[in-house]
Amino acid sequence: MSDLIVRQNIVAICYWGTQNRSHFTYSEGRLRMEAVHKPFVLPIISDCSSWVTSVYCWSGVADPNGLKYNGSGYTGTLISHGKLTLTPQIGDIVVYGAGTGEHTAIVVKVDGANVLTCSMGQNGDPSYVWTKGPNTPSDGRTPQRFFTYDLTQIAPMHTPPIAPK
Numbered sequence: 001m002s003d004l005i006v007r008q009n010i011v012a013i014c015y016w017g018t019q020n021r022s023h024f025t026y027s028e029g030r031l032r033m034e035a036v037h038k039p040f041v042l043p044i045i046s047d048c049s050s051w052v053t054s055v056y057c058w059s060g061v062a063d064p065n066g067l068k069y070n071g072s073g074y075t076g077t078l079i080s081h082g083k084l085t086l087t088p089q090i091g092d093i094v095v096y097g098a099g100t101g102e103h104t105a106i107v108v109k110v111d112g113a114n115v116l117t118c119s120m121g122q123n124g125d126p127s128y129v130w131t132k133g134p135n136t137p138s139d140g141r142t143p144q145r146f147f148t149y150d151l152t153q154i155a156p157m158h159t160p161p162i163a164p165k
Contacts, residue, residue: 006151007091009059011108014118017126026123033071048104049075051120052093062153076100082147088115092148
């Protein structure tokens with residue numbers, strides 16, 4: 001599967017999430033990774049990093065946490081397995097906060113220095129949040145860093161789904 005197709009699938013899945021957000025519950029509890037292996041099954045319990053992990057899994061690519069979708073992972077494992085980039089593309093992730101980070105979201109649009117993300121940070125999400133450039137997020141979180149992943153590595157235990165329109 002090509003990198004571009006995967007990136008388009010990621011954006012389509014994010015759109016699906018925003019259209020179905022009334023069926024999402026924000027939680028950092030033990031059920032937050034359940035949706036990873038249940039593509040498009042509502043309701044969904046998730047936090048920011050499990051949403052990123054689910055979207056990547058549903059796109060059919062290798063676990064961005066480097067954990068083979070074993071039901072664990074958090075923003076810190078996303079950081080440790082991603083490659084820092086100064087030029088984000090759709091499908092990349094943004095991490096807010098120093099060290100292992102405080103929040104992560106998925107890049108769905110890049111318009112110059114403006115970056116639109118799909119964020120699962122509270123009940124009522126996922127929703128779209130604009131950031132502005134690599135050092136000035138519009139939602140008040142700092143610092144922010146962008147990470148990219150090899151989206152050509154297929155997850156052997158998953159068949160890439162066709163993202164709903």
